[in-house]
Amino acid sequence: xxxxxxxxxxxxxxxxxxxxxxxxxxxxxxxxxxxxxxxxxxxxxxxxxxxxxxxxxxxxxxxxxxxxxxxxxxxxxxxxxxxxxxxxxxxxxxxxxxxxxxxxxxxxxxxxxxxxxxxxxxxxxxxxxxxxxxxxxxxxxxxxxxxxxxxxxxxxxxxxxxxxxxxxxxxxxxxxxxxxxxxxxxxxxxxxxxxxxxxxxxxxxxxxxxxxxxxxxxxxxxxxxxxxxxxxxxxxxxxxxxxxxxxxxxxxxxxxxxxxxxxxxxxxxxxxxxxxxxxxxxxxxxxxxxxxxxxxxxxxxxxxxxxxxxxxxxxxxxxxxxxxxxxxxxxxxxxxxxxxxxxxxxxxxxxxxxxxxxxxxxxxxxxxxxxxxxxxxxxxxxxxxxxxxxxxxxxxxxxxxxxxxxxxxxxxxxxxxxxxxxxxxxxxxxxxxxxxxxxxxxxxxxxxxxxxxxxxxxxxxxxxxxxxxxxxxxxxxxxxxxxxxxxxxxxxxxxxxxxxxxxxxxxxxxxxxxxxxxxxxxxxxxxxxxxxxxx
Ligand code: GLN
Numbered sequence: 001x002x003x004x005x006x007x008x009x010x011x012x013x014x015x016x017x018x019x020x021x022x023x024x025x026x027x028x029x030x031x032x033x034x035x036x037x038x039x040x041x042x043x044x045x046x047x048x049x050x051x052x053x054x055x056x057x058x059x060x061x062x063x064x065x066x067x068x069x070x071x072x073x074x075x076x077x078x079x080x081x082x083x084x085x086x087x088x089x090x091x092x093x094x095x096x097x098x099x100x101x102x103x104x105x106x107x108x109x110x111x112x113x114x115x116x117x118x119x120x121x122x123x124x125x126x127x128x129x130x131x132x133x134x135x136x137x138x139x140x141x142x143x144x145x146x147x148x149x150x151x152x153x154x155x156x157x158x159x160x161x162x163x164x165x166x167x168x169x170x171x172x173x174x175x176x177x178x179x180x181x182x183x184x185x186x187x188x189x190x191x192x193x194x195x196x197x198x199x200x201x202x203x204x205x206x207x208x209x210x211x212x213x214x215x216x217x218x219x220x221x222x223x224x225x226x227x228x229x230x231x232x233x234x235x236x237x238x239x240x241x242x243x244x245x246x247x248x249x250x251x252x253x254x255x256x257x258x259x260x261x262x263x264x265x266x267x268x269x270x271x272x273x274x275x276x277x278x279x280x281x282x283x284x285x286x287x288x289x290x291x292x293x294x295x296x297x298x299x300x301x302x303x304x305x306x307x308x309x310x311x312x313x314x315x316x317x318x319x320x321x322x323x324x325x326x327x328x329x330x331x332x333x334x335x336x337x338x339x340x341x342x343x344x345x346x347x348x349x350x351x352x353x354x355x356x357x358x359x360x361x362x363x364x365x366x367x368x369x370x371x372x373x374x375x376x377x378x379x380x381x382x383x384x385x386x387x388x389x390x391x392x393x394x395x396x397x398x399x400x401x402x403x404x405x406x407x408x409x410x411x412x413x414x415x416x417x418x419x420x421x422x423x424x425x426x427x428x429x430x431x432x433x434x435x436x437x438x439x440x441x442x443x444x445x446x447x448x449x450x451x452x453x454x455x456x457x458x459x460x461x462x463x464x465x466x467x468x469x470x471x472x473x474x475x476x477x478x479x480x481x482x483x484x485x486x487x488x489x490x491x492x493x494x495x496x497x498x499x500x501x502x503x504x505x506x507x508x509x510x511x512x513x514x515x516x517x518x519x520x521x522x523x524x525x526x527x528x529x530x531x532x533x534x535x
Contacts, residue, residue, distance in 0.1 A: 005133035006171055006267050008142045009161045011208070013149045013178040013197025018214050020177050021074035023241055024144045025081035026250035027175075027259070032082065032277040033251070034260055036139040040078040040090065041132055042071075043125070044146040045153035047095040052434075060308035064463045064513055065090070068437025074144065076312045076513065080319070081251070083516040089135075092128045094153060097121055117156050125160035149176070150200040158204040165206075173266045176201060176208035177241065180215040180223070189215065191227055198231040208233060210262050214241045237262045245287075248517060252284050283322070283517055291327040293532035298349040300369040302357050304334035312512035313355055313383070316524040319515055323525065326532045335365030343372050351379035351503075351531035354386030356463070356510060360409040367393045374504060381527045382506030384464050387496060388418040390506040391468055394481055408466050418466045421492070435462045439487050439509070441494040447484035449495050449505060452526045458485075460494075460509035467508070468493035503530045 008027065012020040021042070028038040048054055051062045052070030063076040069088030079086055101124050105115050113120075133141045145161065147154045165172035178197050181190040194213065201208055211233050213219050219227075219240045228235045239257050244250060254260075264271045297317060303309035314330060321328035331349070338346075346352060352373040354366050366386070370393045373380035382390040388406055395404030395417045403410075406418035438459050443450040450456070470491065473483060485495025485507070498504035503526070511521040 001130045001168055001171070002134050002137055003171070004137055004139065006140050006173070007129060007133065007164070007168070008140060008173050008175055008263070009145060009165075010142060010175045010177065011145045011149050011154075011158070011201060011206075012147070013176060013200065014181075014193045015179065016148055018177050018179055019241060019247075020144060020146075021077050022247045022250060023177055023212055024074070024142050025077045026247075026254055027263075028078065028140070028142055029081045029251040029277060029280060030254050030260060031140050031263070033255065033274055033280060034264075034272045035275045036272070038082060038140045038142065039084075039132065039136055039138040040082065040086065040142040040144065041129070042074050042078075042091050042144040042146055043128075043157050044072055044091065044093040045151065045157060046093055047098065048093055049095040049099050050091070050093060056309035057303045057306045060306070061311045062463070063312060064436060064461045064510060066438045066459075066461060070436065070463065072146070073308060073311050074146075076315070079513075080315055080516050081248075083518045087132075087136075089128065089132050092125075094156070097124045097128070097156075100124065118159060121156050122160040122163060125157055126164045129161075129164060149197055149204070155204070158201070158206060162205045170267070173210065173263065174201075174206055174208045175210045175212060177212040177214060180213055180219065182216065189223060191223065191230065194227065195230045198233070209237060209266055210259070211238045212241050213238060216243050218242055248287055249284060251280070279518055286322045286325075289325060291325050292535060293324065293326040294329070294535050295321070295326050295350045295528055295532040296329045296331065296348065297351045297353060297528075297531065298331055298333050298346060298369070299353045299355060300333045300335050300338070300366050301355045302335065302362050304332035307332060310355055312510075312515065313353070316512045316515035316521055317528060319517055319520040320525040320528045323520065324528055324532060326528060327535065328528070333369075335362040335369065338365035338368050340368070343368050346372050346378070347376065349378070350533060351381070351527065353381045353527070354383070354389060354506075356384030356386065358385070358408075363389060363409060367396070371397055374498065374501065377502050379503035379527060379531045380501075380506070381503070381523065383512065384462075384508060384510055387506035387508050388466060388468070390504075391417050391476070391481075391496060394476065394479075395472070398479055398481075399475060406466055415472075416469055417472055419469045420465060421467045421469075434465055437461055439492075439494075440489060441485045441509070442488050443495070444482070444484040444486075447482060447495075448497050448503075449484045449523075452505075452522045454522075460507070460511055461513045462509045464508065468496075503527060 010024050031038050050070045060073040063071045063073050065088050066085045067088045071091035145157045178194040224238045239259050366389050370390050395401045401415040404415040404417045405413035407416045441458050480499045482497045484497045494508045511523045515521040
């Protein structure tokens with residue numbers, strides 16, 4: 001491994017959903033404020049080869065990297081916080097490690113050896129860290145180990161990182177995140193689960209150098225002393241991950257506690273000058289500013305009970321809302337609950353967004369919502385499936401093609417407005433044939449979308465199989481439907497918009513994956529801008 005990169009291995013204890021991903025992102029953002037170049041990667045302990053086949057309702061959204069990897073949603077957090085585009089190697093599942101190792105074995109690459117978890121799987125895991133650090137040579141590589149210490153699945157990852165530290169002692173630091181438990185509101189804070197989690201880590205041969213304690217309020221000195229005494233971690237290396245008004249305030253909170261001192265001390269470095277991280281400080285102060293506007297946005301989708309299924313969409317709207325000083329409220333409406341009788345209840349909202357999705361379930365409610373937005377001049381933003389349904393709605397209700405459909409939902413429709421176009425740059429993978437990752441798009445002169453992006457060519461990330469059927473373009477255009485973004489290489493429709501509407505834009509790609517805290521995606525920004533009202 002190169003001797004420049006310092007590795008922070010971040011584990012989690014006691015239970016999941018501690019906010020470990022946000023903690024890693026915040027450590028990264030904070031280190032960037034001290035002039036450090038930072039990359040982050042995540043190991044996921046499950047056996048899926050990537051997140052592509054996992055249900056968003058259970059596991060949260062599938063995030064897509066620019067180079068087309070379907071990843072865990074934490075990669076999206078890392079990208080937004082650090083304002084960078086991470087490569088596909090930044091998410092590695094146990095499934096991928098096993099899959100690649102077994103493929104190597106089938107190819108006869110192990111020359112007769114017996115393939116075992118230790119050393120082969122552990123070696124494959126540490127190679128993933130080494131490869132990333134050698135390829136990009138960042139100052140810091142933060143490695144989030146998914147899952148909870150003590151789980152069977154985590155063992156190979158802990159062993160691999162332990163071995164890595166044994167080999168590169170001065171370059172590898174362990175950070176453990178653990179909760180303080182409050183049984184009843186106002187009762188004593190219990191440190192016992194935390195102590196046991198540190199013991200679990202120690203029995204795997206790892207001594208955490210720094211502890212991030214998740215709790216409602218800052219951990220008191222008295223409690224820090226107790227934790228220090230029972231775990232052996234020095235008082236000054238114990239910090240709090242407290243509840244904040246917003247996750248984007250966490251880097252500032254870590255910096256105020258001087259977490260940087262522990263990190264730089266560990267690597268025997270002086271704490272560098274705080275050169276600031278572009279406009280991070282402006283951004284954190286924006287979050288705290290009073291709001292001048294408000295906007296209520298309806299997201300009409302399938303997973304109304306699992307907001308994590310739409311994490312990047314929520315984040316893109318939220319980030320835009322800070323810049324627009326808008327008090328944002330997002331409501332998730334399950335499209336199965338919408339029908340002709342209650343659709344007018346959508347008039348309570350300032351705007352309607354129909355996100356991406358797969359499969360036939362509950363699409364009619366989404367089509368009704370799109371029709372309602374189109375006919376009532378309510379700002380509408382359609383993403384991927386939302387764009388396909390906007391096209392179907394237009395065909396059915398304006399062009400009077402009553403059976404218009406996507407072949408995803410009705411293979412035998414006489415009017416396949418949305419269909420599979422063979423040979424259009426698809427990669428075959430286990431989950432099927434998807435158009436994944438970055439593709440170019442040329443914007444049409446005089447279009448609203450050109451005003452929004454303010455440049456002729458854009459690149460956005462994709463994740464879909466079906467496309468707008470080009471044989472219908474003429475008839476749509478004659479009725480005021482504008483194809484305002486086209487992928488010229490493959491002649492594919494990327495963006496549609498309507499003339500004579502306040503805001504009716506739908507895109508075949510996923511613009512939510514390119515929002516960063518310093519640069520929200522322009523479509524989200526403009527969509528919120530037209531939807532907001534003075535308070
Ligand atoms: N199901 C549609 C397709 O495969 C849309 C996918 C999406 O919204 N991501 O093309």
